[in-house]
Amino acid sequence: MSRLTLARAMCAFAFLATLHAFAEPALNVQTSWIGNTSGFGDGTWTQINITAIAVSSDGKVYTNAPWDESGAESSVYQNGKMLGFAGGTHGWGNSGGNAIAVNRRYAYVAVGVGNEKGHLVGAGVWPDKGRQWYGISRREIGDTKRVAAFQPIANSIDPHAKTAAAFMRVNDVPTGTRGDVNGLAASDTRLYASNTSRDRIEVYDTESMQPKAQWSVHEPGRIARASDGTLWVLTDTLGDRPKVAHLDADGQLLNDGLPLPADTVAVDIAIDPQGRVLIADNGPRQQVLFFGKRDGQYSLTSTLGERGGIFAGVAGRPGPQRFNGLTGVGVDARGNVYVATNGIGPRFEPTGAGLGATLESYAPDGRRLWQVEGLLFVDGAWMDPSRPDSVYTGNKRFELDLSKPPGQQWKYAGFLTNRFKYPDDPVLNIDQWPGLPIARKLKARTFLFLTDMYADHLKIYRFDGGRDGETATPSGFIAGRERAVLKVPNAPSGGDWIWRDTNGNGRFDANEFTPNTSGTHLAGGWGWWVDTRGDIWRARDSKGINRFRFGGLDAKGNPIYSYADMTAYPVPPPFSEVKRALYDPQTDSMYVTGYTPDAPFDRGFWKEVGRVLVRYDKWSSGNAVPRYTLPLPWDTKSKPVSTLIGLTVEGQYLFAVEPVGTVHVFDRDTGTPIGTMQPGREVGHASGWVDVPNGISAYRRNDGEYLVFVEEDARGKVMMYRWKPAPRA
Incomplete structure (x- = not known):
């Protein structure tokens, strides 16, 4: 019997046993998490992005942002607790925004309303096809889920119509055109709204929501x-250096502006009980600036925050007053200051949603009173190979203390992206989110490899703690399709190139690119894997498997990879398409997943690992031997769907995760199913959709316990399961 025939026979036999193979017991695991102050065990979490805040006199903080995966774009916090969220700002064409204001009766929330490419139809509820609305949703201040209607409801039983009755349209624009409300302020009688793209501030009655006036202001x-x-307004906000204007109650410009330092990037403004003007400065200072008035003129009198923020001293190390990407500032009646950050600032692109939201409260003397964090989105975790109890995510590092209760076992220890020193970092330019991590120790140095959400390309970072602190320095890049890398500076056309930082400056210089001239286009495929020796493997669907061999380190400490030192392997039998290829150099074993003629590919499930797993031994010999063939969970008719989207190997086991978060454990030597892991009560028995190809990793501790990390997009965290298998007989 040929190897191909034998492998197909093994596969067919295994499928006959599918029903028995997946009667897997639930494993005894502890559920924990990293990256979010709250894990949803009590129904709360910290949103993943905050771009605007409003603070009530009693210290409640009302937030807004364009996106939170589970609909908490507009939330309420007090004393370090999430009190609730508004809802109606997510799905069914709805989105949050970049402004919010409160008075004694209402919260006014900047929102957007679309029509899902014309699929949502309803007069007054959704815009016409090809159009987008931007405006303001009015909510009850005591419970922001309750809309405060000010116009007739088109349909009293339709919740979307009820929400529309409390929505004031400010701009009706073609789809793809910006028309956001980027500033709001409210008294008990007047609501002020910045119509940025129309160069005006519009004034409305807070009860009737009827217009009262409009003032010409450039990009407010x-x-x-x-x-x-009087009103203080940021102007020229679509440029690099916003300005500050002081207007009287009739919108006339007053002649007592603020002397902003030259490098200030003003992103928010507030007034404290002493009458001081506070500016959130997202420039190199990363501070809140206080301006007081003396002899009729304003001057800079004090600051809140360490100068340089998180990039001062040991770059990337978080801590009190080490701000990172300021987006909002507010003050309560006691003079407590509230600061929101998101790792980048109130950019209009979605990048901030992946760099981490933080909301902090400071007493007038500068003491931090409380903090909440929602630090992760479309992110995984991987243990640091150089330090115990240290974990990398896409652009952060955490430290673990497993003696503490679930949810308290993590501490935010490092922010890896330094936009001031390394502005070419692909995290800032080409990806909406940092990427899924694989950390490896090569030649006694640690490197971080990141795959993007769609597995198009691979980013490589190096570390130099003595020079760059926690910062990950861009070191290498293997590009895929042209469209995905169009924003990489100086890149050659066509994609399909390798970049290496040969001069060590972390910039994408034109002479550092090597195009693929092999004649075989290598873009495509979902399976990236970096083995413990540093070789990079890519599974490429029906085109086989490519191996980039680790060529050591260059003079600047970058790992060397080249097309000249690449090996191409054909699709191994019994596969017709290969989706993942995980190689273990210690045993010379390759774990391949994908589809076979008997278990074919379904294009409706294009991210998944496939329906079959085969372990091959003696892979490097050129005559690999299949050890076993394992049918994988595959029921696309079930609700929720049951397939596998991620796979990793560690210690004695293979760990695979379903899109709904269920983790399957198999013995790596035999393929025998061991059991499953499910989210526990600590996280409300809930997990979001695992939506990335490398969303799971595992680590075996010295005492035999396994830590299993799983992407959890829904509520801004990464799951951490703790499992200690019984000793093997």
């Missing part, structure tokens, strides 16, 4: 109302 943004009825 955030607004703060002083106790004397």
